[in-house]
Amino acid sequence: MKKISIIIAVFAAGIALVSCGDGLKRKPGTVYMPDMGDSRAYETYADHSILEKKGIFYNNKPVAGTIARGEEMPFLLTKDLPGDTANYVASKQVANPVTSLNAKETAEAERLYLVNCGICHGAKLDGNGPLYKDGKGPFPAKPATLVGDAKYEAMPDGQMFYSVTYGKNLMGSYASQLSRKQRWAVIHYIKSKQSAGKAPSAPAAAADSSATAKK
Amino acid sequence: MIHLKSFAGKLIFGFVLAIVLQLGNSALAQDGKALFSQNCASCHAVNKQLTGPALAGVEDRWPDKAILHHWIRNNQEVIKSGYPYAVNLYNQFNKTQMNLFPAITDKEIDAILAYIKTAAAEANATPAGGTPADAKNAEGDNTLLFGILTLVLAIIAFVLLQVNSNLKKLSDDKDGIPSHEPVPFWRNKSYIALLAVVLFLIGGILITKGAIGLGRSQNYEPEQPIFYSHKVHAGVNQINCLYCHTGAQYGKQATIPSVNICMNCHMAINEYKGPKIYNGEGEEVNGTAEIQKLYKYAGFEPGKPWDASKAKPIEWTRIHNLPDHVYFNHSQHVVAGKQQCQTCHGDIPKMDEVKQFAPLSMGWCINCHRTTQVQFKENDFYSIYTKFHDQLKRDSAEAKANGRQLSKEKSGITVEQIGGTECQKCHY
Numbered sequence: 001m002k003k004i005s006i007i008i009a010v011f012a013a014g015i016a017l018v019s020c021g022d023g024l025k026r027k028p029g030t031v032y033m034p035d036m037g038d039s040r041a042y043e044t045y046a047d048h049s050i051l052e053k054k055g056i057f058y059n060n061k062p063v064a065g066t067i068a069r070g071e072e073m074p075f076l077l078t079k080d081l082p083g084d085t086a087n088y089v090a091s092k093q094v095a096n097p098v099t100s101l102n103a104k105e106t107a108e109a110e111r112l113y114l115v116n117c118g119i120c121h122g123a124k125l126d127g128n129g130p131l132y133k134d135g136k137g138p139f140p141a142k143p144a145t146l147v148g149d150a151k152y153e154a155m156p157d158g159q160m161f162y163s164v165t166y167g168k169n170l171m172g173s174y175a176s177q178l179s180r181k182q183r184w185a186v187i188h189y190i191k192s193k194q195s196a197g198k199a200p201s202a203p204a205a206a207a208d209s210s211a212t213a214k215k
Numbered sequence: 216m217i218h219l220k221s222f223a224g225k226l227i228f229g230f231v232l233a234i235v236l237q238l239g240n241s242a243l244a245q246d247g248k249a250l251f252s253q254n255c256a257s258c259h260a261v262n263k264q265l266t267g268p269a270l271a272g273v274e275d276r277w278p279d280k281a282i283l284h285h286w287i288r289n290n291q292e293v294i295k296s297g298y299p300y301a302v303n304l305y306n307q308f309n310k311t312q313m314n315l316f317p318a319i320t321d322k323e324i325d326a327i328l329a330y331i332k333t334a335a336a337e338a339n340a341t342p343a344g345g346t347p348a349d350a351k352n353a354e355g356d357n358t359l360l361f362g363i364l365t366l367v368l369a370i371i372a373f374v375l376l377q378v379n380s381n382l383k384k385l386s387d388d389k390d391g392i393p394s395h396e397p398v399p400f401w402r403n404k405s406y407i408a409l410l411a412v413v414l415f416l417i418g419g420i421l422i423t424k425g426a427i428g429l430g431r432s433q434n435y436e437p438e439q440p441i442f443y444s445h446k447v448h449a450g451v452n453q454i455n456c457l458y459c460h461t462g463a464q465y466g467k468q469a470t471i472p473s474v475n476i477c478m479n480c481h482m483a484i485n486e487y488k489g490p491k492i493y494n495g496e497g498e499e500v501n502g503t504a505e506i507q508k509l510y511k512y513a514g515f516e517p518g519k520p521w522d523a524s525k526a527k528p529i530e531w532t533r534i535h536n537l538p539d540h541v542y543f544n545h546s547q548h549v550v551a552g553k554q555q556c557q558t559c560h561g562d563i564p565k566m567d568e569v570k571q572f573a574p575l576s577m578g579w580c581i582n583c584h585r586t587t588q589v590q591f592k593e594n595d596f597y598s599i600y601t602k603f604h605d606q607l608k609r610d611s612a613e614a615k616a617n618g619r620q621l622s623k624e625k626s627g628i629t630v631e632q633i634g635g636t637e638c639q640k641c642h643y
Contacts (some may be wrong), residue, residue: 024495024572027538028432036540037430044468045533082520115455127257130453131480135252138452138484141265142256151314154294169258169311172479173523177461203593 072097072180079166087162089214093185094158098184109189116174121146125193141170146190147197160187247330250323254316261334264518265483266550268304268310271335274328276300284324289315373400430538436495436570437532441512442505444492450564451489456556463545474513474526481509485517495568534571535560541577542641551596552587552630584635588627603628 016078031037042048051058067074075094077087101109114123120143122129127145131137146152164183167173178186234542252609258266277283278299286293286301293301377400384397400406448454457463462470487502494500514525537543548554557563561572573579591597591604607628634640 025432025434025436026495028437029428029430031430031486032426034538036428037538039539044439045471085312115457119452119454119458135256138488139480140260140263140483141258142252144257167479170483172482173475174479176473176475177458 002188026090068179070181072184075161075180076164077162088159088168091162092156092159094156094161096157096184096188097161097163098181098188099191101185105185106189106192108187109182112178113186113189116177117186120171125190143171147194153194157184157191160190246323247326247328248334248416250327251330254319255327258313261331262338267308267313270331271338273331278636284321287324288319291315322431328361355624361626431574431576432536432571434570436568437534438494439531439568440529441508442492442494442500442568444500444502444567445563445569446565446567447487447489447492447502456563463549466546467542467544469545471531474509475523477509478513478515478521478523478526481506481513482515482521485510493569500567534569535575537575540642542643551594553590553594554587558583578639581636585629587630589633591628597633600628600633603633 039046040050046058048058062068065074077091077094080087118129120129120131120139122132122143123129125146126148127143128134129137129143131139132141132143135142141204144152161183163171164174164178164187166175174183255270259268259270261269261271263269274280274283277286282293282301283299290301290305314438380397387393448459449456459472459476460469461476462468463473485503485506487506489502492500492502509529512527512529513521513523514527515521548559549556559573560569563569589597589600589603591600591607597603610626629635
């Protein structure tokens with residue numbers, strides 16, 4: 001009888017082992033001889049604090065004033081202090097270095113707009129993206145209506161660039177997500193959409209007025 | 216009779232008047248809503264402080280209606296006039312200037328104020344209740360069931376074998392064939408041999424599985440410093456993967472988003488109101504409390520402008536780790552290879568807590584490189600592979616001429632054919 005219980009115990013242990021393989025895995029598991037597994041050099045996101053303790057200067061940012069190849073020139077206006085709008089107003093004078101986009105560049109600017117801006121300002125630039133959804137989404141404030149609102153259609157490129165770079169009111173800074181060149185290209189895309197939105201509506205309005213005149 | 220008639224007429228007139236008035240009122244609030252969303256909603260909400268103050272009860276705070284109207288039209292003039300409440304408010308909001316609305320009429324302002332009143336009353340009447348939708352899915356695992364079934368069948372087989380041997384013994388006794396003393400089953404050599412073989416097989420499978428699993432962490436699902444639900448962000452709210460993981464298009468790392476990217480939205484979104492979320496253990500998670508954790512890292516106090524220099528990095532736990540002797544580049548796969556994130560990371564928009572979907576073993580990499588066809592169309596990256604372009608054109612023209620379908624080998628070029636399985640492509 002004792003032996004039967006031993007056999008049953010062995011089976012139970014086997015089943016327990018097999019069934020433990022699934023389920024929630026909070027630990028990464030074991031490594032056998034992690035030869036060449038860990039980098040000897042400092043990798044992205046590695047903790048650099050040990051270097052600091054040793055008195056070695058390490059800063060993973062490029063040297064101040066570095067301009068990457070193919071990148072636009074730096075935007076010289078700094079962020080306004082709270083309560084000040086001097087640079088925000090001054091930014092109106094800055095011209096957009098991106099003056100024209102070919103079909104491929106436009107497609108890329110549109111893609112960047114949809115990834116980064118469309119989530120709030122809407123794929124149709126109507127200020128009604130998935131995060132707002134007429135006030136039903138999680139974002140409590142109405143994003144700017146880029147096409148169809150006179151205020152934003154009249155806003156100069158430079159001021160838009162200021163807002164995208166440093167953020168304005170509830171909009172955050174997009175400097176970490178888009179390079180200067182990309183920001184200017186996206187603004188060019190928005191401006192071209194705004195003028196495209198105006199162009200067909202003007203003849204339509206004219207047609208309307210002529211129709212009413214005929215009546 | 217005449218008296219009655221005129222009374223009925225008055226009654227009907229009264230009804231009509233009441234209905235018209237009612238309609239007018241609701242129309243006022245309706246207009247107010249449209250006007251509010253057009254002019255005010257980008258900085259104000261009814262029950263929540265955004266760039267500007269919450270507007271519920273605004274009429275109680277401004278006792279003089281004329282000054283309130285003046286403030287809405289041109290707040291700068293009111294501040295200059297030195298009206299103390301206005302000056303205080305301006306200073307309290309860090310001298311953020313409100314837009315001027317010189318063209319707005321008294322009627323429109325009244326409509327907006329009427330809308331604010333009704334919206335505030337509605338919000339008071341319905342205290343925010345959580346949606347009862349229970350998103351927990353009870354997907355059963357069949358392994359245990361099969362295990363129990365196997366065990367039951369094994370016991371039945373064992374009992375039948377015992378019965379069989381007993382019956383044989385009985386019939387032998389009856390026929391008078393001398394039978395030897397029965398051996399108990401645990402001393403029966405064939406049983407012991409069977410058990411040994413079964414244990415050997417199970418042990419072998421377990422050891423092989425364990426050895427293969429060494430250094431791999433498929434299904435690894437660590438607890439993160441903040442319960443960040445990809446389901447809520449990428450699934451429900453449809454945020455593109457590249458919004459946060461910007462680097463996946465440009466380089467080796469997909470990049471963990473900085474606190475700044477979180478705060479792009481969470482400066483305004485400070486509470487979680489979506490469907491209930493659960494952690495891996497099945498416990499409910501309080502989304503609003505998790506957003507508060509983010510504020511602690513960011514050094515942000517709701518209602519005050521955020522000073523990004525006070526932010527501390529969030530130390531997320533890395534899930535996908537490749538050993539140092541393998542080179543993997545995200546942009547190579549996302550941009551040149553035109554692969555979807557989900558191919559390797561699984562259905563992230565459905566995961567509350569992310570776990571490692573793929574084994575990330577070499578066999579897994581190679582398998583994909585052998586079967587995936589290179590997307591030559593509209594892809595500058597492979598435009599120099601003219602030989603393959605010509606071959607593809609020739610094959611498809613040939614197939615067309617013969618009126619046949621392209622065979623599987625000729626319908627495309629796999630990654631392997633352009634050198635995707637050469638050792639030094641990934642190990643160098």
